[in-house]
Each structure stands twice: as C-alpha cells, then as structure tokens.
Amino acid sequence: MSKEGGGRRTGSYRYFQHTADVGLEAQGADLEEAFAAAAAGLCALMVDPATVRLQRTWSIRVTAPDYETLLVRWLNEIIYRHETRGEVYARFGVSLESAEGPSDSSDLSRMSLHAKVSGEKLNPTRHRQLHEVKAATYHGISVENPVAGQTTDPNGGCLLRVVLDV
Amino acid sequence: MAGWQGKLEQIDANRWRIPRGYKSGMRVDGIIYADAGLLPSIKEDQAPEQVANVATLPGIVGASLAMPDIHWGYGFPIGGVAATDWDQGVVSPGGVGYDINCGVRVVRTNLTEADVRPHLDQLIGALFDNIPSGVGSGGKIKVERREMEEVLTRGAAWAVEKGYGAPEDLAFTEAGGSLPGVDPGKVSPRAFKRGHDQLGTLGSGNHFLEVQLVETIYDPAVAATFGLSAGQVVVSIHSGSRGLGHQVCTDYLDVMAQAAKKYDLHLPDRQLACAPVNSSEGQAYLSAMAAAANYAWANRQCLMHWTRETIARILGSTPERLGLSLLYDVAHNIAKKERHTVEGRQRVLCVHRKGATRAFPAGHAELPAAYRSTGQPVLVPGDMGRNSYILVGTEKAMAETFGSACHGAGRLMSRSEAKKETRGAELKAELERRGISVRATSNATLAEEAPEAYKDVNDVVRVTDAAGIARKVARLRPLAVMKG
Numbered sequence: 348m349s350k351e352g353g354g355r356r357t358g359s360y361r362y363f364q365h366t367a368d369v370g371l372e373a374q375g376a377d378l379e380e381a382f383a384a385a386a387a388g389l390c391a392l393m394v395d396p397a398t399v400r401l402q403r404t405w406s407i408r409v410t411a412p413d414y415e416t417l418l419v420r421w422l423n424e425i426i427y428r429h430e431t432r433g434e435v436y437a438r439f440g441v442s443l444e445s446a447e448g449p450s451d452s453s454d455l456s457r458m459s460l461h462a463k464v465s466g467e468k469l470n471p472t473r474h475r476q477l478h479e480v481k482a483a484t485y486h487g488i489s490v491e492n493p494v495a496g497q498t499t500d501p502n503g504g505c506l507l508r509v510v511l512d513v
Numbered sequence: 514m515a516g517w518q519g520k521l522e523q524i525d526a527n528r529w530r531i532p533r534g535y536k537s538g539m540r541v542d543g544i545i546y547a548d549a550g551l552l553p554s555i556k557e558d559q560a561p562e563q564v565a566n567v568a569t570l571p572g573i574v575g576a577s578l579a580m581p582d583i584h585w586g587y588g589f590p591i592g593g594v595a596a597t598d599w600d601q602g603v604v605s606p607g608g609v610g611y612d613i614n615c616g617v618r619v620v621r622t623n624l625t626e627a628d629v630r631p632h633l634d635q636l637i638g639a640l641f642d643n644i645p646s647g648v649g650s651g652g653k654i655k656v657e658r659r660e661m662e663e664v665l666t667r668g669a670a671w672a673v674e675k676g677y678g679a680p681e682d683l684a685f686t687e688a689g690g691s692l693p694g695v696d697p698g699k700v701s702p703r704a705f706k707r708g709h710d711q712l713g714t715l716g717s718g719n720h721f722l723e724v725q726l727v728e729t730i731y732d733p734a735v736a737a738t739f740g741l742s743a744g745q746v747v748v749s750i751h752s753g754s755r756g757l758g759h760q761v762c763t764d765y766l767d768v769m770a771q772a773a774k775k776y777d778l779h780l781p782d783r784q785l786a787c788a789p790v791n792s793s794e795g796q797a798y799l800s801a802m803a804a805a806a807n808y809a810w811a812n813r814q815c816l817m818h819w820t821r822e823t824i825a826r827i828l829g830s831t832p833e834r835l836g837l838s839l840l841y842d843v844a845h846n847i848a849k850k851e852r853h854t855v856e857g858r859q860r861v862l863c864v865h866r867k868g869a870t871r872a873f874p875a876g877h878a879e880l881p882a883a884y885r886s887t888g889q890p891v892l893v894p895g896d897m898g899r900n901s902y903i904l905v906g907t908e909k910a911m912a913e914t915f916g917s918a919c920h921g922a923g924r925l926m927s928r929s930e931a932k933k934e935t936r937g938a939e940l941k942a943e944l945e946r947r948g949i950s951v952r953a954t955s956n957a958t959l960a961e962e963a964p965e966a967y968k969d970v971n972d973v974v975r976v977t978d979a980a981g982i983a984r985k986v987a988r989l990r991p992l993a994v995m996k997g
Contacts (some may be wrong), residue, residue: 362929364927364929364930365585365927366558366560366584366585366924366925366926366927367584367585367586367591367924367927368586368587369927369928369929393648415783416767416770420767423763427703427706427707427760430649430707430756431703431706431707431709431756433649469649471649476647476648476649476955477648477955477957478648478717478718478958479648479649479716479717479718481611481612481759482611482759482762482763484587484588484784485587485588485766485770485782485783485784485786486586486587486588486782486783486784487587487782488783510587512587512610512611512759513718513928
C-alpha cells in the first residue's frame with residue numbers, strides 16, 4: 348500500500364503491521380522529504396487526503412535534542428492541531444536545521460524543524476474522517492540517514508519508522 | 514515480522530517463565546499466563562520480548578507479568594502487569610498507556626431479552642443518537658478551565674453532583690471514581706485543550722457500548738451477590754480519558770526521557786521511559802495520571818447517565834423501575850499505590866496495569882461493602898460477535914499477580930489485516946442475521962474491530978479461571994452493539 352506523499356517533494360510512505368497499533372514507514376531522498384512523507388502518512392490515517400482542499404497554509408516549528416524525538420514531536424504536533432483546531436493537511440514542506448558541534452543531550456533544541464503545511468479546516472460533511480490517532484510513540488522508532496552512515500533503504504535514501512497508537 | 518524465538522520454560526499448565534538470564538538487564542523473571550492452546554498466538558509477535566524488557570525496570574518486584582490476553586503493544590505489552598517498589602522503584606507512563614483509565618462499567622437491568630427484543634433496534638439507534646461517539650466527536654458537555662479542574666480533582670463525584678447519576682454509583686466504581694493527589698497544574702494546557710469538548714464522548718476504535726444478555730451463570734452464589742441471573746439484560750460501556758489522557762501520556766514521556774538521563778536509567782526501549790516514583794518527575798506524572806483517570810471516571814459516569822435515560826425513554830419507564838443500577842466500574846490502564854505481601858513482607862508498591870484488570874479478593878478493604886464477602890467483579894469485554902464475561906477476584910491473584918487478571922480478548926490481527934479479511938457492511942449484515950443490532954459511525958472501524966481480529970475471549974477466560982487469578986461468574990452475549 349505504498350503511496351506518494353502528496354507534497355511538493357516526492358517522499359513516500361507505507362504502513363507496516365503492528366498488532367494493536369499502526370506502523371508507519373516514511374522514505375525520502377533526504378531527511379526533509381522523509382519527515383514530510385511521515386506527516387502525509389499520519390494525516391492519511393486521520394482524514395482521507397483525497398477530500399482535503401489546499402485552501403490555507405500554516406507554519407509549524409518544533410525542536411528536539413535528537414532526530415527521533417523531533418519525529419515524535421512533529422507528528423504529535425500535527426495530532427494536537429488536528430484535534431484542537433480542526434486543521435487537516437494534505438501538503439507538507441519541511442526544512443530541518445541542526446546546531447553545529449558534537450551531540451549534547453542537554454541542548455534540548457539542538458534540532459529544529461520548520462514546516463509549511465497546507466490544507467483547510469475540518470468540514471465533517473465533506474471530509475471522510477478515518478481514525479482517532481492518540482499519539483506517535485517511541486517504540487521501535489528509527490531514523491536512518493545515509494549522511495550519518497546508516498540506512499537500510501534500498502534506494503540509499505532516508506528511512507523513518509514509527510509506531511502510532513490508534 | 515518473524516515470531517518470537519526467545520527462551521520459555523513451562524511452570525505449569527497455565528504459566529510460562531522467561532528466565533531472568535534471558536536478556537541482560539532483567540531484574541526479575543517474566544511470567545506469561547497461557548496454556549498450550551494460547552501460546553502459539555502469543556509467540557507470533559514480539560509481546561514476550563516486551564515482557565522481558567519490562568523486567569529491566571528499576572525496582573520491579575516479583576516478576577514482569579503478562580495476562581492471557583497479552584499482545585504486542587509499545588513499550589509494555591498490552592496485558593502487562595508490573596509492580597515496582599514505591600520507595601526504590603520507578604513509575605513508567607508507558608506502563609499505563611495513552612488511554613489513561615481506559616475501563617469498563619456494567620449496568621444491570623431487571624429486563625429480559627423478551628422485554629427488550631421488540632425495541633432493540635430502536636434502542637440501539639436512540640443510544641447512538643444520544644451518546645456522542647466516533648472519530649472527532651465533540652461532547653454535549655463543555656466545561657471551562659475552573660470547572661475542568663473540578664472534574665480532574667473529583668472524577669465521577671463531579672459528574673454525580675452535576676446530576677449525571679446517583680451518589681450510590683460512586684461506591685461501585687473502582688477507587689470510588691476518584692484518585693487522590695491531583696494537582697491540576699501538573700496537567701498541561703494542551704491536555705486541557707484536548708479534553709475541553711470530549712467529556713461525555715465514547716470515542717472510537719475499540720470503545721463501545723453493548724446491550725448484552727446474561728447467557729450462563731457459573732457461580733450462582735456470587736452471581737446473586739452481584740445481582741446477576743440467567744436471562745437478564747445488562748449494558749456494558751467501554752471508554753477512557755479521551756484526548757486529555759493521550760496528551761498527559763505524550764507530555765510525560767518527554768519529561769521521563771529527560772528524567773531517565775538525569776537518574777542514569779538505561780532502558781531497552783525508549784517507550785519505557787521512567788523516573789523514580791519518589792522523584793519530582795515521578796510524582797508529577799502520578800498527579801497528572803490521577804487527573805486523567807478522574808476525567809475518565811467522570812466520562813463513563815456521564816455516558817452511563819445518558820444510557821439510563823435513553824433506555825427508560827424507549828421503554829416508557831424510569832431508570833429506578835427498570836433496575837438500572839451500576840454493577841461495577843473497573844480501570845484497565847492505570848498505575849496504583851497498593852499494599853501487597855511479597856515473600857512474607859508487606860510492601861507499598863506502584864502497580865502498573867497496562868491492559869489488565871484489578872482482581873481483588875473477598876475481604877479486601879478497598880471493595881464496596883456489598884462485594885466484601887465475594888471479591889470484586891472483574892469485567893472482561895470480548896469482541897462484538899462472541900462473548901463477554903464477569904469474573905470475581907481471588908486470593909490467588911493477590912498472591913501471584915498483585916491482584917490482577919485479564920482485561921479483554923486481546924488483539925490477534927492488525928487493523929489493516931482485519932480490514933483485508935472483513936468488509937464492515939458484510940459484518941454488520943452477518944451480525945444482524947444472528948439477531949445482533951449494530952450501529953457504527955463507520956464501516957471501516959467495524960471491520961477493524963471484527964471478531965476475527967481478536968483472540969477468542971472464551972480461551973482467555975478459560976486460562977484466567979484455570980490459573981485461578983479470577984473465577985468465572987457469568988458469561989454474556991451481545992444483543993446490540995454501538996461502535997464509535
């Protein structure tokens with residue numbers, strides 16, 4: 348069930364089997380594409396993306412001490428905005444920045460993500476709502492980045508895996 | 514993913530041990546409650562590895578336990594029980610889960626199938642109309658910040674005071690429907706926001722409301738004390754703390770990730786992030802968790818109130834005349850401060866139940882007077898096509914599982930597998946051919962929750978009863994099902 352991510356960039360996502368929850372795997376030529384594809388995969392679980400019109404664009408910024416936490420916070424930010432503001436998205440442009448220098452776990456905002464997300468406000472008569480996603484979890488999370496010398500992606504790109512509690 | 518290939522030693526017909534030496538860092542054994550029939554499905558995924566991972570938690574006491582409905586979760590297995598020392602051990606939000614105080618309550622009636630059968634379709638339709646459910650459902654109750662603080666502090670008692678039910682309901686709710694020690698300031702503004710318009714909503718996924726028939730009585734004496742008899746109609750409600758609880762868990766996993774570094778705790782899975790119970794982080798989490806638990810009890814109290822109103826209206830009577838009284842309400846995702854005897858010594862423990870039900874025996878001080886002579890009702894919902902059970906807690910549960918038993922059937926198939934196997938519309942037609950009325954907001958959810966997606970609850974209860982950690986009292990079967 349591999350699908351195009353639907354953004355300007357061309358990452359893709361697929362779901363993998365997890366007994367109680369939903370596994371999400373996102374792939375992209377670089378981390379930015381992969382993070383955008385992960386968001387597309389999450390949003391497609393909540394609302395049928397074919398029913399979402401690109402009427403507005405919002406900015407989102409999240410920070411974290413490492414990429415795994417950044418991925419979880421990015422997805423949880425989308426869940427929060429969807430649930431409390433009724434925003435539904437179908438297009439994602441992501442840029443990432445990381446502070447120079449060696450990893451220091453005390454720097455809680457070492458990684459930052461800036462996103463432009465496009466979509467509209469939820470309209471229950473037009474949007475097909477699918478699942479209530481409770482959260483993105485840390486269980487078995489992985490961020491594979493060939494720049495950092497590790498990836499299992501056959502295309503040599505970036506691969507993200509995360510389990511969503513549905 | 515390949516099945517689990519780890520080491521398992523048989524203890525007796527219903528228990529298997531993952532020895533402490535299986536994995537580095539394990540502080541205690543893992544013990545899985547299963548018989549030879551259930552074990553193969555448990556080994557199909559990575560749930561046993563999660564039992565071993567939980568055994569590494571600092572301060573864990575006895576063993577890392579898994580009930581017979583164990584299945585693969587995130588961090589903890591679902592069906593997991595872990596008790597940690599209150600002074601020396603940790604508390605882990607992953608040991609409670611996102612849906613804090615997800616739980617079940619059962620409402621008795623004095624009706625028979627013959628009384629409700631002619632009205633069944635109308636009744637489930639009216640319940641569906643009157644009780645908000647489904648993805649993104651907003652509630653009929655909107656409370657502002659100050660009022661919400663009352664909900665979080667007082668739980669079901671807040672709901673009763675506002676007219677959603679009667680004071681006697683509280684005695685028949687675990688913990689009286691309210692955990693103490695809540696500081697609303699430990700609950701983030703984001704969690705308040707997510708909880709704002711979801712009070713009094715059933716939710717979606719595996720949450721449900723069912724009208725059920727008492728089909729079989731196994732223990733007439735205990736059943737009589739529980740007010741149950743064969744042929745009687747009851748109603749089960751399964752829901753939790755909604756977005757508020759989900760956000761509390763999300764928030765505190767972040768706090769715990771930092772705390773684990775601060776206290777130098779090394780864990781095999783980030784989702785097990787934890788902090789000492791007696792640390793500022795541990796106490797803050799327990800306070801916020803208690804707030805979310807209280808929200809869930811207020812939620813189920815409101816859902817029950819509308820259920821009673823609706824049944825009375827459709828049958829042209831009153832809740833009192835129809836005997837619509839609460840049998841019991843149990844939490845199955847929670848961490849509790851409890852006293853247990855471990856190796857002959859009384860200890861204060863933090864008992865995590867992640868998809869497990871408290872199963873306290875006769876004589877326990879926390880039980881309502883009415884059940885003091887029998888033990889507490891253990892409410893075990895099954896899938897919508899088969900059965901549900903009412904069990905009773907035992908001394909053996911107290912001795913072996915920190916007073917815990919199973920919480921349901923346990924998933925067997927992922928949601929996407931279930932959807933491949935089943936079409937929602939066909940499932941609805943099949944259930945209706947069997948005389949079960951169904952209302953659901955979406956056919957897709959119905960397919961994901963198909964009976965085939967779950968273990969047979971009859972197998973889970975067979976092992977629970979044979980192992981002696983809860984005893985069978987009554988078996989129920991569905992007459993009408995409402996899914997969010």
